[in-house]
Each structure stands twice: as C-alpha cells, then as structure tokens.
Amino acid sequence: MMYHFDWGVFWNYLWPPSALQGPLIRTCLVVTIAVSIVAQALGVVFGLFAALGKTSKFAPFRIIADAYIWYFRGTPLLVQMALLFFGFGVMHIYDFPDIIFGDLKISGAIQAGALALAINEGAYMAEIVRAGIEAIEPGQMEAAKSLGMTYGLAMRRIVLPQAAKVIVPPLGNEFNNMMKTTSLMEIISANELFYAYNQVNARIFKPFELFIAVSIYYLAMTTVWSFIQARIEASLGERKGIEKAPGMLERIFGGGPRTSPTMGAH
C-alpha cells in the first residue's frame, strides 16, 4: 500500500504556529545553536592549547597533545559522548548535575554533550591551528624575539594574529559541521533539535515528514552560516590580501574540497 505524504504534519512541524512555537522545538532549536557556538568556541581554545603543546619544545606537552589528538580523532564522537555522560556518571567521576541560572536550566546531558563536542572538536582544531602557525614564516618569530619579546608574547601579538587569517576558512567549515554534529547529542537525550523531532515522532510516528522537516532546519542554519562565513572571509581578504574566497554557490553546493560528513569523520 502507498504511503501518503502527510502535508499537514509536515507544515505543522516545519513552521509556526504549532511547531516553532511549540516550546519543545523552539527550545531545542535555541539549544542546538547555543551548543554549536559554545562547543566550537571551546573547541578552538582546546585546539589552540593542543597545537601549542604539539609544537612545544617541552616533551611532556608534546606527548599529552599527541595522546589527546590520537584518542579523540581515533574513536567515534558518539562513543566519546556516551562515555562522558553515562560512563562518568556510573563511575561517579562527574554526574553532570543540572545547572540552574534563574529561569534557565542547563541539563546535564546538554553540558556533557557540549563538552564532548568541544573536546572532540579541539582534536581537529589542533591540526588546523598548527597548520596555521606553521604557515607563518619562522622569521616572524625570530624578529619578534630579537625585539625582546618572549615566546608567549610573540605568539599572541605576532604569530597568532597572522595564523588566524589562515585558520578562519577551515574554522568556518568546522562550525558548519558542528551545527549538524550536535544531532548526535540525541543519544544522551539532550534537548536538541533532532531529539525534539524524535520525541514527536515517537508520539505520532510520521518519520518521513518529521525528519524532512528537521533536515530543513539544519539546512537553514548551515545556509545562513555560509553567508556569514562568506562575509567574514571577504572582509579578512580585503584587509590582508588573502586569496578570493569561494563564491556563494560553490560554498553551498560544494565544488571545493569536501567537508567530512557528520558521522563519518567526527
């Protein structure tokens, strides 16, 4: 028997009033965006430290950074997330209690999910940051040192600002991935977008309509981000003479090197 696409359900859960204004989906959309930003920002910080560790002259730092990158790139993010949330809870290493700020409640699952995303992202960002640092001519560090700057000051003021230009385009792609990868938090029942649609599906069983609807939300987020990314890169390029950034169509439909699919690479 033919399955009939239920347009009513589709529209209902794609656009207000019933879907977006439904507290579950609205909250979950906000959570997805917020977690993406927080996890990416933390990921950059972790990646920066890992990259500095990897390029350090001090062997223990190198070993710690290598081990971190090895583990978190060598195991699935889904497993890391489950280990962090369920495993740490069972072992009473950390239970991820809910954090409450006034009306705002951040569930343990969201904290664990965001942290796992950030730590995993850091292992990928480490390579991007390291490549950015290594793209800067060694003469820059030497000139800075010859002026009496310490390594840390020279890194902060001279090398990293230049490396940032190299890092921004791949960082934008990482963030695009991050927004989609937040959906893995469904496994630990964090209130994110995919979880919300899954909950609705459990109630009304319309997987085709619902999962197309949710995919449109992800598509909207990544598309909006593509525009923002293009603007950022264009403004960087103008000032610093970077190569012309890829055009909008190329960015959305691909054409350059492929970014890794969510489940596969991360």
Added chain:
Amino acid sequence: MSQPSFAPNGNDGSIVVKAEKVNKYFGSLHVLKDVSLTVRKNETVIVIGPSGSGKSTFLRCINHLEKINSGHIYVNGHLIGYLDRNGKLVEDSEKNIARQRAEIGMVFQRFNLFPHLTALENIIEAPMRVRKTPQDAATADGERLLARVGLADKRDKYPSQLSGGQQQRVAIARALAMKPSLMLFDEPTSALDPEMIGEVLDVMKELAHEVTMVVVSHEMGFARAAANRIVFMDSGTIIEDTTPDDLFANPREERTKQFLSKILH
C-alpha cells in the same frame, strides 16, 4: 634585575661584544670553530666571507637566536643566553634572554616586518609591549624614527605596500626603537633590488657614527665608507681581522685574496 655579570678581563666599559672561543655544531657539522671577536663601543665591524663560512650563524649567536656549544659571548659584560655554573654553561631563562635581546637590535636579510601591522605599528609594538612605553610616547618616538629613515609619509602603510628598500628602512627603525646598544645586520641588502641598496646603506652609514654595529655584508663600498674593521671568515674561523683599507691593500691569506677577487670588481 640581577643580570649575571662575568666581565671578561680588561673590560673597561668600552667593550660591547666579546666572543671567546665560540664553537657551534649543526649536527656533526662544525660551523663555528673557536671564534673570538671583540667589538668596542661605536665601532662598526663588517663580517665578510663565502656562503657557509658561518658568518650569519655567528651573528645570530650574538643575540642567542642560535645556541652555542661552547665558549662565551658577552654583550656589555653580560653573558648572553647562558648562566655560567662553575664553568658549565646552562641556558638562561626565557625571560632573561628576552631582556638581553631587547638591548640588541637585529636587521634581517628578508626584513621580517610584521605584515599585519602598519609601518608605525611595527615600530611601536616592542617598545609598548616589552618596554611598557605609553602609546603616545612610543608613537612620537616611532614617528621621529620613521622621519629619520625618510619614511614619515609611510607611517600608516602596511609592509606589502612598501618597496623592499622601504621595508628594510622600517625594519631598521623598528630595531632602533628599542634603543639598543648594539645593532646586528644580517646581510641587510642582499634581498634588495640593486636600485634600493643605496637608500638602505645611506641609513646605515649615518647610524654607524652613533651605534655599535656588526654587519654581515658584501657591500665593499659600505665597508670602506663606514667600517672601522673588517673580519674575513671562512669555514667557521676568523681568517683576518683588520681595517678595510688594509684588507683590500694587502690581504695576508691566500683564501682572503681569492675571495676578494671574486667580490671586488
């Protein structure tokens, strides 16, 4: 600030650089062999020699951009880069090394200006961050230095908007902004187009009267005009150390003669 001061014998305060039996290896390659050199206040010493003779490496040892395997290098009586622990050299802390480098200006072959900063910002960065000079004072000083190297109108240009000669003049101003007691020049004109060499040498000639300088360069015209001494290095050793006129008139060693015949035309 407690700088270890192991003033070598006979330092009457006029000795700026004193290198004693400096040895350096790159792996198994012995690049500096018992190199000793003394540079007095306001002297300009030119170091020449074939490529691979160790002249640039030696220069880079003076501000500890390169480590040394044995020997001592003193600048203004301070042992550079190391602490002497009963005759054993232990590398000094990063902070102390940075402090020592702040007193030693360096100009590089490839300029190494900071491309994300304007000419003026390049100059005031270290005074502000290292010396903690307030921005207005650093800016006034930076503008004065830019004027001095003839680039007052380029203060807000980025390095990519300047010619090679202009970049090198900004790099000299940047080094001078730290008010160093010693300036090191590592082949400052060899990456420049011929028509830009003169403008950089003119700035250096003027400086030669006021600052102690060690210059690795093959610019013989500059050597004649500005150098008090000329040092010829080959295979990691100093072969001759004399005045430019003396070296050109009667080089003592065969290797010196051969080398001079190649660079003097």
